[in-house]
Amino acid sequence: xxxxxxxxxxxxxxxxxxxxxxxxxxxxxxxxxxxxxxxxxxxxxxxxxxxxxxxxxxxxxxxxxxxxxxxxxxxxxxxxxxxxxxxxxxxxxxxxxxxxxxxxxxxxxxxxxxxxxxxxxxxxxxxxxxxxxxxxxxxxxxxxx
Numbered sequence: 001x002x003x004x005x006x007x008x009x010x011x012x013x014x015x016x017x018x019x020x021x022x023x024x025x026x027x028x029x030x031x032x033x034x035x036x037x038x039x040x041x042x043x044x045x046x047x048x049x050x051x052x053x054x055x056x057x058x059x060x061x062x063x064x065x066x067x068x069x070x071x072x073x074x075x076x077x078x079x080x081x082x083x084x085x086x087x088x089x090x091x092x093x094x095x096x097x098x099x100x101x102x103x104x105x106x107x108x109x110x111x112x113x114x115x116x117x118x119x120x121x122x123x124x125x126x127x128x129x130x131x132x133x134x135x136x137x138x139x140x141x142x143x144x145x
Contacts, residue, residue: 001025028090040084042068042075049075053092057105057121059084061098071123093140095119096130103140 001019015033019026040051057069059081066077066084077084085092085100095101101119110118110126117129117137129137 031087031089040068040077042070042073042077044073044075049073051075053089053102054104056102057123057125058102058127059092059100060127069121069123069125090140093133093137095133095137096128099127101127106141109141 015029017026017029040053042049042051051068051070055070057071059066059068059077061067061081066079066081068075068077081098081100085094088100091103092100093103101121105121105123107120107122109129110120112118116131117134118126119129120126
């Protein structure tokens with residue numbers, strides 16, 4: 001793949017990719033380019049809180065609503081989980097149908113006798129890894145190559 005960078009202060013910034021197929025590299029570039037322009041905000045009672053992605057433990061669906069868990073805070077998001085999944089950096093991985101986890105906030109993985117994984121985060125929150133997402137999570141963490 002060739003790469004050209006043209007510096008022109010007069011033009012609007014844009015990323016243009018010609019590719020034969022969508023690869024993990026193309027998806028990474030797409031996510032990086034998409035996160036620059038869209039700051040995420042969470043809502044709490046009467047506050048609008050800008051999110052710092054490194055501080056977000058995970059995005060979880062509870063009672064049909066998406067929440068960002070930031071330490072002890074739980075902030076309501078006004079978008080769907082699949083929309084977040086498309087614009088978050090690579091350290092966020094879908095661990096089940098209702099949770100996008102920040103791998104940098106994972107304290108440990110607890111393995112059960114049946115082989116399932118439970119994710120324990122640094123803030124004490126925990127969630128399970130579904131069978132469908134198990135291979136993806138293991139690859140991202142480096143358990144399998």
